[in-house]
Amino acid sequence: MNVESLNTSPSEIEGVSRFTIVVNITESQMKKVIGQIEKQVEVIKAYYHTEEEIIYQESCLFKIKSELLFEERQIQNIIRESNANIVTVNKKFFVLEKSGRKEEIDLLYRELNAFGIMQFTRSGRVAVTKDEMKISTLLKAFQE
Amino acid sequence: MTSTATLHNPLNPMEIKTEENKLKQSSTTERISGSEAIIKCLLAEGVDILYGYPGGAIMPVYDELYKYQDKIHHVLTRHEQGATHSAQGYARISGKVGVCMATSGPGATNLITGIADAQIDSTPMVCITGQVGSHLLGSDAFQETDIVGISTPVTKWNCQITKASQIPEMLAKAFYIAKSGRPGPVLIDITKDAQFEEFDFKYEKCKGVRSYKPVPETDTTSLQAAADLINSAKKPLIVWGQGVILSKAEEEFKAVIEKAGIPSAWTILGASAIPTDHTLNVGMVGMHGNYAPNVLTNECDVLIAIGMRFDDRVTGNLASYAKQAKVIHFEIDPAEIDKNVKTDIAVLGDAKASLKSLLPLLEPNSHNDWHQKFKDLYAIEYDKVIKHDLHPTKEGLTMGEVLKEINIQTKGEAAIVSDVGQHQMIACRYADFKVSKSNITSGGLGTMGFALPAAIGAKMAAPEREVVMIAGDGGYQMTIQELGTIFQQRVPVKIVVLNNEFLGMVRQWQQLFFDKRYASTEMTNPDFITIAKGYHIEAQKVTERKNLKAAIKDMIDCEGPYFLEVRVEKEDNVFPMIPTGASVSDIRLE
Numbered sequence A: 001m002n003v004e005s006l007n008t009s010p011s012e013i014e015g016v017s018r019f020t021i022v023v024n025i026t027e028s029q030m031k032k033v034i035g036q037i038e039k040q041v042e043v044i045k046a047y048y049h050t051e052e053e054i055i056y057q058e059s060c061l062f063k064i065k066s067e068l069l070f071e072e073r074q075i076q077n078i079i080r081e082s083n084a085n086i087v088t089v090n091k092k093f094f095v096l097e098k099s100g101r102k103e104e105i106d107l108l109y110r111e112l113n114a115f116g117i118m119q120f121t122r123s124g125r126v127a128v129t130k131d132e133m134k135i136s137t138l139l140k141a142f143q144e
Numbered sequence B: 001m002t003s004t005a006t007l008h009n010p011l012n013p014m015e016i017k018t019e020e021n022k023l024k025q026s027s028t029t030e031r032i033s034g035s036e037a038i039i040k041c042l043l044a045e046g047v048d049i050l051y052g053y054p055g056g057a058i059m060p061v062y063d064e065l066y067k068y069q070d071k072i073h074h075v076l077t078r079h080e081q082g083a084t085h086s087a088q089g090y091a092r093i094s095g096k097v098g099v100c101m102a103t104s105g106p107g108a109t110n111l112i113t114g115i116a117d118a119q120i121d122s123t124p125m126v127c128i129t130g131q132v133g134s135h136l137l138g139s140d141a142f143q144e145t146d147i148v149g150i151s152t153p154v155t156k157w158n159c160q161i162t163k164a165s166q167i168p169e170m171l172a173k174a175f176y177i178a179k180s181g182r183p184g185p186v187l188i189d190i191t192k193d194a195q196f197e198e199f200d201f202k203y204e205k206c207k208g209v210r211s212y213k214p215v216p217e218t219d220t221t222s223l224q225a226a227a228d229l230i231n232s233a234k235k236p237l238i239v240w241g242q243g244v245i246l247s248k249a250e251e252e253f254k255a256v257i258e259k260a261g262i263p264s265a266w267t268i269l270g271a272s273a274i275p276t277d278h279t280l281n282v283g284m285v286g287m288h289g290n291y292a293p294n295v296l297t298n299e300c301d302v303l304i305a306i307g308m309r310f311d312d313r314v315t316g317n318l319a320s321y322a323k324q325a326k327v328i329h330f331e332i333d334p335a336e337i338d339k340n341v342k343t344d345i346a347v348l349g350d351a352k353a354s355l356k357s358l359l360p361l362l363e364p365n366s367h368n369d370w371h372q373k374f375k376d377l378y379a380i381e382y383d384k385v386i387k388h389d390l391h392p393t394k395e396g397l398t399m400g401e402v403l404k405e406i407n408i409q410t411k412g413e414a415a416i417v418s419d420v421g422q423h424q425m426i427a428c429r430y431a432d433f434k435v436s437k438s439n440i441t442s443g444g445l446g447t448m449g450f451a452l453p454a455a456i457g458a459k460m461a462a463p464e465r466e467v468v469m470i471a472g473d474g475g476y477q478m479t480i481q482e483l484g485t486i487f488q489q490r491v492p493v494k495i496v497v498l499n500n501e502f503l504g505m506v507r508q509w510q511q512l513f514f515d516k517r518y519a520s521t522e523m524t525n526p527d528f529i530t531i532a533k534g535y536h537i538e539a540q541k542v543t544e545r546k547n548l549k550a551a552i553k554d555m556i557d558c559e560g561p562y563f564l565e566v567r568v569e570k571e572d573n574v575f576p577m578i579p580t581g582a583s584v585s586d587i588r589l590e
């Protein structure tokens, strides 16, 4: 089993963290993994969801030479079409931010890479479920 | 003697009780050091004995142990691994939490084998390690090791304490987690400055951890479904494990199998939950288990697993394991459900409670024809294997006949603490158990060197019981230094070494699967008798059958510790055997 991405952040409840782990395995393997994770004393609850059951986003940052923005007209089109945002621009470089599905980020990377990227970094996945998640009520009980 | 110190008996349970009650009720605080607080926490948890080894980073705690020596008995083992196995032996025979202690760095890493053993065999244990001062953490200080990191995969829970004020809560949590639900080892790492620091001490036992549910709720529909399936079964087979012993469900278990008349087989750690000679006890399953329960696993129509985890040594090849049967799994740990064998009905919960609720739902039955099959296959196993093990006609001594004689002379009342190898399989196959918690062995990890220190812990926890340790010449030498502990503490354990001058179990595999290429399995052994005598332990060696009985009598009659070496046949094999990768029903008799 290989972890594709891992995101850890504070949840809406103080003192409780949420881990979002992306793996590519069969459901029966997944059930065993969930069992082992949930068995950890400090873990409150572990759930798994298939891609169809969630809405998710990943986020990434590109650092690109500023001169390209003016020399390569195509870059401006790419930025506009991809719904990426320019975070900052200075004389040397500009920073582009894009949130989206994995494939959208992969595509943008390929397109921009043709012109040269100074730095690239991407986040793990964050997701919400389409159906209600029981953890929300469970966590509320913790607050009381 | 004029000393007044003798007034206190360190092992007097009454004294410990009052101390325990005093501490339990203490709602007021007192200002003490972290290290004294550790002792007070142990006392509040009812700890009377702990095993360990001192060193720089744990010295403040040892200083307190010195002051409290009339209330808590610290046993100095000869190696920290010995301390863990002693704590395990203590826990396994008593059902209480075993406690051990070590210093940082090498002391802590020496605990790892025992911790891993306790984890895989679900043994409740609390390990306390000293750690370098918190200002030195992460600096590669002298004897600094990240023991929390190292022990994470082999503990049920662990934590590091850097402030004295955390000690009461964390230790309370440690004991609670170690013994509740499916038990396991917990490690608490305490920095030296936290041991020195003074704070306002107050102890409260842990009543729960928000993210941890020790026992899942039993759902009544699955229980009813299980009962219906059992009632409709024509050829039911029960395989029980240590869960029955850990949940103290022996009586409930016996009532269930007797009412439903179900043949019942055990995993190695389930042994002794019901007496060996119980008519429904059909023997051990697994690699060197009995013929009938292994073969008939692949013939039963309903397989009922109780407090066991379908280890690969039990199931053989999973693809051909009990495929014809419907499987019911009674289990406390949800992660075990469907882990190895897909179940039809899972009954989550504590075995004692589940079996109690199951009993009234069962219909009385006897399954006579089905039982006959077990008897028929037993007769085959007797003829091909057991007869030769227990009543040999050849010249060399067998391990089996030693066990038989020990059974006779201890009336089956001894606790058998076995090491790992051929002698272990023979001990578990042939020991005659009458009382629960009598089979103390390293099952899941198969840790050579387990037996001698584990026997020390078992005997100290249950001084009224006869404790007989059985080891091979190989494993015995892995923790042989614990003879020093036996000598210093005068622990009257009976030490039996079945000496075949080989790492016998490995040699057996080399014979069967590697064309007898005996690579590094032959042992040139020392004079074991002289070694035992060096520790002032009475000792005897048996090389001929005619002397066996008397030698075992000498051993049993001896009031102190006793060492008995029996020279057995060098190249005997343990059968039956399920070769790795084979199906349980392809078990070999020769």
Ligand SMILES: Cc1ncc(C[n+]2csc(CCOP(=O)(O)OP(=O)(O)O)c2C)c(N)n1
Binding pocket: B419, B420, B421, B422, B423, B424, B446, B447, B448, B449, B471, B472, B473, B474, B475, B476, B498, B500, B502, B503, B504, B505, B506
């Ligand atoms: C610590 C450890 N190292 C290696 C092994 C592998 N192993 C399993 S059984 C065995 C041989 C044991 O020999 P001995 O103690 O003489 O017992 P016998 O099989 O001869 O009865 C070995 C080396 C093990 N189980 N544990």
Ligand SMILES: [Mg+2]
Binding pocket: B421, B472, B473, B474, B498, B499, B500, B501, B502, B503, B504
């Ligand atoms: Mg040997």
